[in-house]
Amino acid sequence: MSDAYSPIPELNLLKAFDDTCTDFYSPGFELRAYNHGVGWTEPDNPDFEDRVIPFAQATSSGSLYALWRCDDRADLATLPVLFLGDEGDLYITAHDLRELFWDLLDEDSGEPAPPREEYRATRQAYHTWLERNFGPTPPAYDRSPMEEHGWRFVDWLLSVGERDTADIVIESLELLEIPRP
Template identity: 50%
Template sequence: MNDAYSPVPELNLLKEFQDSLEGQFFAPGFELFKYDKGLDWFCGEAPDAYLDRLIPFAYATSSGSYYALWRCDDRTDLATLPVIFFGDEGDLCIEACNLRELFRLLAAEPDDPEDRARLASPRQRYHAWLQRNFGLTPPDGTGDVDGEVLAEYTRRFAVWVSEFASEDLLEDVLGALDLDVPTP
């Protein structure tokens, strides 16, 4: 029997690290949950073939926002899939081009001074873990994320949603992504 958290080695490493913190958090609101627990609320009556292309894996905030991998194509390395942020208040965006980029973004210092003090030790451990496992460091804010690639994923995501979404859902998605009607 395989006791791995997921079929994604990068997420398995992160799960081991998260478990080692014994309930402490290394990033505000981030917490892995049951891998691929489903997204019925987002897609409504979408066929399973569409629902299966979204793989939720973590809370992004303490208020219920979460991250999901989007199977935008048939690549086998799931860690290279784009990461979608689903906000609890209707926010929606392509957060990162892949898991390693998300891991770097999670390493950014929190804005809240209370969080900074509370998360100092787990955050320092996370930075060391990120360097040790992937040779990555926190972003320095100088173009660490490829905006053109994110914009292309955003456009492709909107086109994909337009294949199955109700008119209302598509309008909500396009509004959240700040896009017009997508074109294939």
């Protein structure tokens, strides 16, 4: 049995970096036990839980990041990343883990930032780590994650009996004016 944090090399690299940090490198972000229950649907829906892989806290109030296992691809790092909000928000926030890692540098997360001086060094170390492991620039995509995967996600939610959850995503798609293909 492996002592690795997860079966995903990119997440294992982040975990190794995270273990060296004493401060946050992104406000509200914190790795949690890999694939340790979502607990987001009421009552827990095993069909939902089987395809949603939580790996990090997204906000200090309890929102989560999770991978959506939209298919059976071998490279889990290329799966879409979900934001499961503690207040009921649900959307696809990144095309894959690499995009999420770059997005963690976004200063406008809505989270209160740690004290500036302490935070700056850890944030710079994260930026250096990111460039060293994934290149000097974020990945580029032609469409947003919601444009790319949103309606397919809705269809999957409906197929596993998550009508109320699908309605949350549909509302976001409509607000973003993303038409159904």
